[in-house]
Amino acid sequence: MPPKLKRFVSPGKGNGLRATVRIRRGELVYSAEPLACCVSNKLARDVCHHCFSRRENLLRCSQCKMARYCNTTCQKQAWCGHKTECKCLKSLRPRVPTDSVRLAARLIFALLSPSKSSSEELYTLEEHESHLSSMSENKKQGLSQLASMLELYVQQEVPDLAQEGASALPPSCRDPLSLIAKVTCNCFTISDGELQEIGVGLYPSLSLLNHDCWPNCVMVFVGTKLQLRAVRDINPEEELTISYIETLSSTEERRRQLEDQYHFTCRCQHCDSQDKDGLMLSGHKSTWDPLKEALPRLEGLKAESDWQALLEGCSHLLSTVGCDVSDENVYKLRMTDMAADACIHLGHWEEAVGYGEKTLPVYSQYYPDPHPVHGVQLVRVAKLQHYLERIEDALDTFKQAYRIIKLTHGDDHPMTAQLLMKMEECRAEMVQFNSR
Missing domain, CATH: 1.10.220.160 (Annexin V; domain 1)
Structure with a gap:
């Protein structure tokens, strides 16, 4: 089979990779084992x-x-x-x-x-x-x-x-x-199926991929094997792009991180238009600024696995701002996510699913489908719903996740197989419940 990509000189970016054939979304573009x-x-x-x-x-x-x-x-x-x-x-x-x-x-x-x-x-x-x-x-x-x-x-x-x-x-x-x-x-961060960091690796050919804050490809891993998959239809000669960073932040913050870590100023369409900044920074700055200021301290507590202190800090700030800051505000969203993490580690399941469900409509706005981050968030919430025996809700959320994960991870990824199994479990439990 001829390769689906080739090296070329990308205007203003140096080297890059582009498609040699038409690539459908969900298609495996390239896979590689690490050199180290x-x-x-x-x-x-x-x-x-x-x-x-x-x-x-x-x-x-x-x-x-x-x-x-x-x-x-x-x-x-x-x-x-x-x-x-x-x-x-x-x-x-x-x-x-x-x-x-x-x-x-x-x-x-x-x-x-x-x-x-x-x-x-x-x-x-x-x-x-x-x-x-x-x-x-x-x-x-x-x-x-x-x-x-x-x-x-x-x-x-x-x-x-x-x-x-x-x-x-x-x-x-x-x-x-x-x-x-x-x-x-x-180097690339090697992650598991749920996008949690487990290691680092060097994949020389894929270092040619240039960044875009709304890329047409994503990377997932099976063990240490890197798989590059298309998340949009890609035409022949179109450049292949990935995101070097987590994009859930304002244009100013994304550009600063890319300049600090990768030494370039991002000029992608998403950055130049700043199309999501109004939503991400919604509300009066004086109202959400305490959330922004508190994030480094709370992220430190998370890194130290001090879940009780993290939950207390997040819940206090979230209750303080209340409805004055919309759920779409990026700092409120990050804090809601951390509160859900803390609740999961502390075994506060009802509270965890409440925080998790609050994030889903916002994730769908910031991560255009199919995006693995949105898919993984759906999986996390569905598992909580399932554990709490909200079987119909869990099945519906698992189905939403499956529609994304089968494209971003592929049919043969362990995460996809796990989702199919979870959906079958839900269906069997619903049949059993209805037959009583």
Whole structure:
């Protein structure tokens, strides 16, 4: 089968990818395994370091004490890639390198391994941009610290990246600072079916994809395999785009994040028209500003899993603003979402479904279907409805989710299979109830 995409020079953006044939929405455009990947440090105890599945009671590597695996099969299959990393982790213990340092090191080990080849890639690592010339001195200083950590981390296996032992690396990848910069600018967050972060990976060809705040493609993962799917019909020669960031924010905030992280100013139609800003920032600024100001503190509580304090903070602020701030206001929506998260972790199911249901009409406005974020939110609410034995509501919500997920994730994704099973459960329970 001929490829559905090809590399080209995108005006004003540099390199890009465009379609070679007509692509229907929901169609798989491209899939790729990572050149290098690693589980996020914050989930190192909960996710298998080989297949990236969430599991309880994972087996721990007896040498480095960090890597964990589903079973001996995963452990044996991972050993070829882990054995070098294992020595480096042991040498640095009890310190643990950051995700970006571990990913850069895994990339070095992969490139130095004769079994690993990137000859089929559309975009070589040498071509990847580091963006060092456009970075602030503060950011360069932060990356320099990471580069020093990288050198320390790999020194037992690669004593000097610039010397003969690393000659198999592309020249720019022998400079630790340049390599760290390339990794941070070009890596992808690996997520599970419900879009929760589990790791980071490098997929060189897909680094060619340019950003759009309303893209025509989305990325989902099956384990570490990245799948690029169309969410709109795409014509031959049309550019393929993804969103680099979570788009649930105002134009000003999106542009600031893209400039800080990816070093460009977004000029997509969504940004230039600022078409959703009026809705996202609805209400008087003096009324919703306390919500905006409180978000960093509340996000900190969420990161620390302090669910009780998070719920108290969110519920107090939401009750304070009441109807003076519409549900469409983006800061109120984020706070409502966090309140639902807190309730789920605390087992407050009725309260959780109330918060969740309040978000659904707003999600449908901000995430044009089919969008995986809207689909996953529907799944989350449907599971709560099902647990509370609101079977008809749950079935209807699961159906809405399925119509989205089958397009964004594909028919063969575990998430799609799970949804079909949930709908069958609801139907069986309704039959059983009606037969009483």
